[in-house]
Amino acid sequence: MTGDLSPFFEPSKVAIIGATSTPGKAGFELVKNILANGYGGECYPVNPKGGEVLGLSLYPSISSLPNGVELAVVIVPAGASPQVLRECAAKGIRHIVLLAGGFAEYDEAGAELQQEVERIIRENELRVLGPNTSGHISTPSHFTSAFFPLGKIRGGKISYVAQTGNFATHTMKYILTSECFGVARVIGIGNKIDIDESDALEYLAGDEATSAVLMYLESIKRPRRFLEIAREVTRNKPVIILKSASTEAGKQAAVAHTAAMAAEDRIVDGLLRQAGIVRITDYTQLILLGKALSMVPLPRGNRVSFLAPSGALLVVLSDLSTRLGLEVADLEPETQQALQAISPPYLRMRNPVDIWGAALVKGIEAGYRAGMEAVLNDPNIDAVIPILMLSRDTGMPSVEFIIELARKYPHKPIFVTYSGEEQCMRECRAILEPAGIPTFMHVEQPFEVFSTLARCRKVMERPQ
């Protein structure tokens, strides 16, 4: 169980064992995904029935394949796996994705089958991803073993490791259809018969295409190894984890899901903390953080400034900032003066920034712009969150100025959020997100995201 995993992510010759010409079947959708992503290597589909799939001739057997295949993606029923693995080994194919379920997560016979597969892996020194996985994704090589109809997968600089199929199915579909960011690698580790979260993290640690790692885990197979790898990588790249099965109810659900026996949660928590991994609890954050990490630099600290023409929102979000460990920092005298200059004299301008007066005097757009520039320019502030209050009836600001400000202050993250008409919010999002400004539909979300990123920065800079 040693060796480099790059054949999974940069394969030049791939066999698809169990490909089929029947649309809708996994063995068809998988080939379709590979072609849709413009994979540049050789792709050899295998099916004893022969014929062709999407213009590619089907090879009748593994033994009939050309030599030099680096990776086999196997989409046959669980029971056929031992035979297929042996044939792959005989052909010199040492990297294999086993997609099928029906192993240890299934029943006792499946557990025995899994043990048999484990033996074959050991005896032949194979590297296997899965079984019971929805596949993996590697956009730098335009390759995927996902069989869920995904189409072209947008490239990006963050990677997901997941003990769930969601990140190569519905959650990826959400990201591709409803967000603007993409992924570098996605690794669905499934039953982790061989490749586990430690291997995956080790690979991503050295992966130049990956700048941050997001993980969903229900169990940690080799805690000591995981800790060792994480300790190193978290000094260079943020590693964020949703480790679930943290409660009794969650543990019971996890047994039903992946047969994972979750450890005592306090121990897990201590381990993750030691490893420099930042832990989160909400599934939605795995997506929102993916967006933020794709678009903004890691903030230098936890000092926030936020702006709105609503005093109440400023109060509520000050409370939230404190609860999240963010500092609503005092501004430099020059910043206060700059804010005072755009406001009616009776308002004593401070952080958070009430741009109500400025908007009345200068107009809504000029108010936001001047306010944001003042706090972006302040050395006491690490990130800026404008809360855009939007209604068609009171005039929509053009939000291009936010893109300009982001370019002018490239080291300070800007997170945009909204209040008001949903249609207006969506219009702003459609302008801002393609330009690399992350936006959030609920006012709490950018604060939660910033708080997590600030924790990543803090662990990155922890003493040796």
Added chain:
Amino acid sequence: MTGDLSPFFEPSKVAIIGATSTPGKAGFELVKNILANGYGGECYPVNPKGGEVLGLSLYPSISSLPNGVELAVVIVPAGASPQVLRECAAKGIRHIVLLAGGFAEYDEAGAELQQEVERIIRENELRVLGPNTSGHISTPSHFTSAFFPLGKIRGGKISYVAQTGNFATHTMKYILTSECFGVARVIGIGNKIDIDESDALEYLAGDEATSAVLMYLESIKRPRRFLEIAREVTRNKPVIILKSASTEAGKQAAVAHTAAMAAEDRIVDGLLRQAGIVRITDYTQLILLGKALSMVPLPRGNRVSFLAPSGALLVVLSDLSTRLGLEVADLEPETQQALQAISPPYLRMRNPVDIWGAALVKGIEAGYRAGMEAVLNDPNIDAVIPILMLSRDTGMPSVEFIIELARKYPHKPIFVTYSGEEQCMRECRAILEPAGIPTFMHVEQPFEVFSTLARCRKVMERPQ
């Protein structure tokens, strides 16, 4: 400072002091809102310049108004307020909404002005809402004093009391344009020179049009009175509060916002608990809870069942349920059998319900339907949350069956949430919400909402 507030909410003759024929000005938009809402009483706009506004003749003065005016909505600059109040009193108008800002929240002169107005109120036994408010809304009488362009305001059965203008401006605009629910009353208490949260709550306690009260407060003016009223009403109606300024940063922001001096938060917390008021912290929840309270009955307890074809989501949401104080309850043997009947035999069906197998065998729609019906039918379950995993490419379920199930089990709330393509989620929402099924775009939200409603039920049934 006694007397019934119903002239604010059921006025038959209203004067608008400071109405104007200039579109875009508050004194114009206010009249426009009143007409757009189909107010059935008499509306008398007043402006010394004369002329007309939107077909209504402008009265030159308060003294020239017909007799019997019950409510005056005053939209003149702060400095003119004392004179206007005296003239209203002379004319026998005893209920007044003072919209203008520029009082205690403004500067020292404003604070003196506010004291003068307080004297006039006392001397003339007036009832005044405001100043520094964006107005109020009363849909049962199709009336509003809001000057933000809102158009027709959808009626509903919940009411908001808010120490912020947002609920008669952008937040209301969001509700009206992006949600399906409406409001009974909205009371923007502003500087609460006379009518405060205690008066507002007392009115809503006896208001048949209001079935639940949501409040945003930065301070509580008469804690003892508030406690007294709340103790009673919370046995009959849910009262949910976002009391902000709970942290040092929040308190500082509140001073800037409403000059409110927030009390020690632990004391506030204890007070609210004694009063049976359920406290929340997130602004977004004020909207999501409004939706839920508008659509579903209050659950009978905290026992949740949820369904998804994703084991990982079931694990994460089991953890979340526990953190939120919800019980992922065991199912009756008959329920388990009913679930087993729709699933492949190898899956041991339990709560939460993994409908992956059922969806494979019976199809996605039949899987959700049979699974939901089984748990809705279980006496151990108080609310059901299906997580719809949607992708156009794998076939969209018709969600009409959820409406049928909600009708068949009217006492158990169903909260719908999603994973997958945003466009698919929106299509489902457009079918479900007009039929009274609340839906939530993020998987955590229905759990947070259900948890708060379960707390409301618990305090409602607390011992005397």
